[in-house]
Amino acid sequence: MKIGFIGLGNMGAPMALNLIKAGNELVVFDVVQKNIDSVVEQSKNKAVSAKSVKELAQSKLDLILTMLPAAQHVRSVYLGADGLLENVSPSTLLVDSSTIDPQTARDVCALAKAKGNDMLDAPVSGGTGGAQAGTLTFMVGGEETVFNAYKSFFQQMGKNIFYCGGTGNGQVAKVSNNMLLGISMIATAEAMALGVELGMDPKILASIINTSSGRCWSSDTYNPYPGVLENAPASRGYSGGFGTDLMLKDLGLAVEAAKSIKQPVMLGGLAAQIYQTFSKLGSGHGHLDFSAVIQMFKK
Ligand code: NAD
Numbered sequence: 041m042k043i044g045f046i047g048l049g050n051m052g053a054p055m056a057l058n059l060i061k062a063g064n065e066l067v068v069f070d071v072v073q074k075n076i077d078s079v080v081e082q083s084k085n086k087a088v089s090a091k092s093v094k095e096l097a098q099s100k101l102d103l104i105l106t107m108l109p110a111a112q113h114v115r116s117v118y119l120g121a122d123g124l125l126e127n128v129s130p131s132t133l134l135v136d137s138s139t140i141d142p143q144t145a146r147d148v149c150a151l152a153k154a155k156g157n158d159m160l161d162a163p164v165s166g167g168t169g170g171a172q173a174g175t176l177t178f179m180v181g182g183e184e185t186v187f188n189a190y191k192s193f194f195q196q197m198g199k200n201i202f203y204c205g206g207t208g209n210g211q212v213a214k215v216s217n218n219m220l221l222g223i224s225m226i227a228t229a230e231a232m233a234l235g236v237e238l239g240m241d242p243k244i245l246a247s248i249i250n251t252s253s254g255r256c257w258s259s260d261t262y263n264p265y266p267g268v269l270e271n272a273p274a275s276r277g278y279s280g281g282f283g284t285d286l287m288l289k290d291l292g293l294a295v296e297a298a299k300s301i302k303q304p305v306m307l308g309g310l311a312a313q314i315y316q317t318f319s320k321l322g323s324g325h326g327h328l329d330f331s332a333v334i335q336m337f338k339k
Contacts, residue, residue, distance in 0.1 A: 041065070041193070044096045044104040045087075046117055047138070048075040050280060051164070052107035053082075054171040055137075055197045059105075060086050061174075062196040069096045093117055097127035103193065104134050110289055111140040118148050130156030133190065137178075139163045139218065139286075141293045142208035143300075149182065149207040158186045161207060162194065163214035167262065168281055169271065175199040179217075181210035212297070219294035219308040221258065222287050225331055226311055228258040232265045233337035242268050264331035273329035281329030288315040288326075 041064045045056045048070040056079050060066055066087040070076050076089045090096035097104070104124060108114050114136055118124045124134065134157050136145065145161040152159040160182035170176045176198035180187050187203045194201045204213045231254060235245040242265040250260040258264070262281075266274045273281035291312035298305040318333050319326040 041102040044101045047107035051171045058174045067099045094122040106136045108138040111144040134159040142211040145211045146208040161210040179210040179213040215294040218290040222311045223307045224256045225258040229264045229334035264334040278328040278332035284330045285326035287330035
């Protein structure tokens, strides 16, 4: 397939490289030139760069995938005057894998449909490690026939591909999962810090938790205590993972979505306040991986 890829950040870059590995032709764009250069270089010049969203949209593509930070970026890339919907052919499938609120996903999909384009919302879970390994979980909303026709496309970047129902339901699944993740990371950080302050070795404590009833992904795959897991962001100064401000964004999406139906999300709301406090406490905290929230609990 000939694929356009917009948003070559921590997640987008490795996903784009996996699509190249699977034999697709790629046209790539990002607002940060060095992110484009890095993907072109890592692909050994197999990826071709576009100068703008408009140029990418006009490249006769089978599919365009976007992996952008938040809803305002999705709106500007899709709905701006030089954006995708104004410039893309109706035969191109549009897929947005950014994590955004379900309502924006539904609004953008409806506008795409009005222009004649099929569109799926397909947020992911699995972190940067999953993006690199091609083992992401995709949560896909939209028309089921379109999903079935493109399931093998998602399998080139992911291991677990779920159809979630109509447009926006991929985002509903994603915000629910990430609210749980945001809460469980704080709980893991609090427990690890408590155990270590009371005299436990962090690696032994993590091994016990990971084979006991406290086990969870935040502990056994992404432990926030430095040195416990060699490949976790905690062991590389909390760089290169899932930014604190992105987690704060996701918790905001969950709280807002909950508010719209008056659904209580008490721990989700508290977790948002804790990440917000951590982000504000030090310059650059917002860019650190969200597991750095353990710094609120350590000396
Ligand atoms: P990121 O900030 O590293 O990457 C986003 C990229 O989009 C950047 O390279 C940025 O320059 C680019 N961009 C911004 N505006 C643009 C525009 N108008 N046109 C073109 N490019 C533009 O973020 P990320 O960590 O890759 O996350 C991307 C999305 O995936 C977010 O919605 C995030 O919530 C979600 N997500 C992230 C993770 C993770 O572990 N990092 C996991 C699951 C989901």
